[in-house]
Amino acid sequence: MKQSRIALRRLHPPRDRVLTGALIVATIIVGAAGTMVLAALVLWLLTPRGVIYPQSLLSRLSADYRPWSMADRPQLPPIAPDALRQIEQDAMTGDLSGISIVPPAYAQPPVRATVTATPSPLPNTPAPTATASATATAPPTDTATAAPTDIGFVPSAITTDSVIPTALPSVVPPTATLPPHPATRPPVSTTAPLPASTATVAPTLTPYPTAPPIILTPIPPTPTPLASPTFAPPPTMPEPTATATATSSATATAAPTATATETPTATPAPQFIVNDPGDAPDANLADNICQTSGGMCTLRAAIQQANARPGVDEIWFNLSGSSPYTIIVSSPLPAITEAVIIDGWTQPGWTAAPLIEVRGMPTTGNGLTITAGGSTVRGLVINRFSGHGLLISSGGGNTIQGNYFGVALDGSTAAPNGGSGVSIENSSGNMIGGTTPQARNVLSRNAVNGIRIWGSASTGNRIIGNYIGVAADGTTPRGNIDDGIDLQDATDTDVGGTLAGEENVIACNGDDGVTLKPGATSARILGNRIFANGGQAIDLNNDGPTPNDDMLMAGMANRGMDAPVITGASLSGGSLTIIGYIGTSPGQTAFSGAQVEIFLSHGTVGSMGEGRQLLGVLTAAADGAFSGTFAVSGVNAGDVVSATSTGAYTSEFGANGLVGP
Structure with missing residues (x-):
C-alpha cells in the first residue's frame, strides 16, 4: 500500500507545482491592483478640483490650510447645478472654447493706460514719446506693456485712453518728468518745460488664480534724476527730439523700481563757422569741412564749401580777439552759386551795429556776388571794392539787411566802393532793408549809386527802412556820388511804404534822390524822406522836371x-x-x-x-x-x-x- 501511494505521488508531481504558481500569480495581481487603487485615491485627494474650487481636498485637511478671510474671499454668485456640472465637464475635457470660466460678477476690471500731454511752449515742437511697462513675477506670471503713444504738438492738453491687458497684481509706474528744453535761436529760456508723460497700468480680465491671491503694496519709487543736456549756444536751430522711457517692475518679494532717461538728439552746429580773418582758400572741397591748409575757416573757404554742396548753408562767425574785425580780400571772392545765409549777427558781441568789415583792394571787383536765389547777407561792412559792394544777378528772393556799404565800421567814415553799394541786375523779389534798426542798411559814399536796379527781369523788388546818402546816425551827410536809387527797366519796385519803419532816408546824394530811367520802369515811392539831393527828389525819365499833361502814357517811367x-x-x-x-x-x-x-x-x-x-x-x-x-x-x-x-x-x-x- 505504501508503495502504491509513493507510486501515485510519482504519477502527479506537476499538479502541485501548477497550483503553487497560480497562487503566487494571484497574490501578485491582487497586490498590484490594490496598490493602483490606493495610488488613484491619493492622487484624487491631492489634485485641485478644476477652476471652481481654489484648493485641493487634502490641502483643506492639512494643518497649514488657512481659510480665506471675508475680505479676501470673492463673493461668488450662486451657480445652477446644471451650469456647474457643465463647467466641470468642460474643464475636465479641456473644451473651454467659447465660454467664460470666470463669471462676469467677479471678473477683474479692464486696464486703462492714460497718457496726458501738456502743450509745448514752443510751436511745432514734437512731444516726447513715453513707454511704460509693468511686470509682475508671482504665480501666475504675466506681463503687460503699454505701447508708446506719440502725442505730438497740441494746442491744449489732450488725454488718450487705450485698453491694455495685464495681470494681477497692478503696478503703477512713476511719472517721468522731462528736463528743460535746450536753447534755440533766437535764444529762449532753457527752463521752458516740455510735455510730461504719465502712464498708469491696472488689472484687466484674467482667469481667477488657483491659489490665494498675492497682495502687493508697491513702495513708491524714487525716479532717477534727469540730467539736463547742454547744447551749443547758436540761435535758431531746430528743436532736438527727446525720448523718455519709464519702466516699472514688481515681484512678490521686491518693490518696483523706476528709471527715467532722456537721449536728446542735438541739431548739428552751423555748417561753416568763420574763425580766421585771413583770405586763404579751402584745402579740400570734397570733405564738406571749411578748413584751409592752416586748419582754419576763412570767409573765402566757407563760400567755397557752401557752393560745393546743394541746399541752403549757413556761414557764421566766431572771430577771436577784440572787435571790430577786418577781413581783407586780396582777390575776388567766389560768386555765391548755392543759397547761403552769411550772418554777421552771429559774431559774439554783436548787438546792433556790424562788427565785421570785408575790405577790398583797388583791383578786387565786387565785394560779394550772388547768383543763387534765396540767400541772405546781414551784419557786414563791405567797402573799398573796385566794383559794387554787392551784386545780385539772376537768382531772386534774396535778403540784404543790417549792412554798411561804402562807409567804414563806424558807419560814417568814407570807404567807398567803386560801383554802387548794392546792384540788382535782372533779379526779382529781393528785399533790401527792413522795418527795424537792426535790419537797416547804410548805403553811402559809394562812387556811383547807393542802390541800382536794372533789367526788365527785375520785378517786385523792395527797398525799405534804409539810410541812403547819410551816415548811420541818419543825419550826417555821406552822399553817394550819383543817385541815391537808380532804376532802369525795373518794374513794380517798392521804395518805402505806408507801414511804420518802411520809410527810407534818401538825402545828400550828388544827383537825384530816386531816378527812373526812360522806358517801362515803374515804382511806388511812399512815405520816404527825400531831400537835399543835388538833383530832383524824384526824377521820372531822368530828364529833369516832367510837366503835367493830364495823361498816363505807356512807355514812360511810371507812365508819366x-x-x-x-x-x-x-x-x-x-x-x-x-x-x-x-x-x-x-x-x-x-x-x-x-x-x-x-x-x-x-x-x-x-x-x-x-x-x-x-x-x-x-x-x-x-x-x-x-x-x-x-x-x-x-x-x-x-x-x-x-x-x-x-x-x-x-x-x-x-x-x-x-x-x-
Missing part, C-alpha cells in the same frame, strides 16, 4: 504820372489845411482815388519840391481834386510844402506851396 498842384496851405494853431488837384487843372478823372502825400519841403515857392517830413496823406476825389486838414507839428507860417501823387505808380514832387496863416 502827373504831380499834385497845391493851391492853398493854411495853418491854424496845430492844424494844417491843404487844397489842390492833380494834373493841369481840376476835373482830371484819370487821377481819381490817387493817394496824395503832403511833405514839409524846402526852397522857394514854385520851385520843385522835396520831402523833408511827411505831414499827412489825402485821397483825390473823382475829379482829381483833394483837400483836407490834419494836425502837424514843427510847421510854421512861411514854410513851404510839396506833395506826390500815387495811383498805380508815383509822380515827381510838385511845386512848393506857401504855408499861410
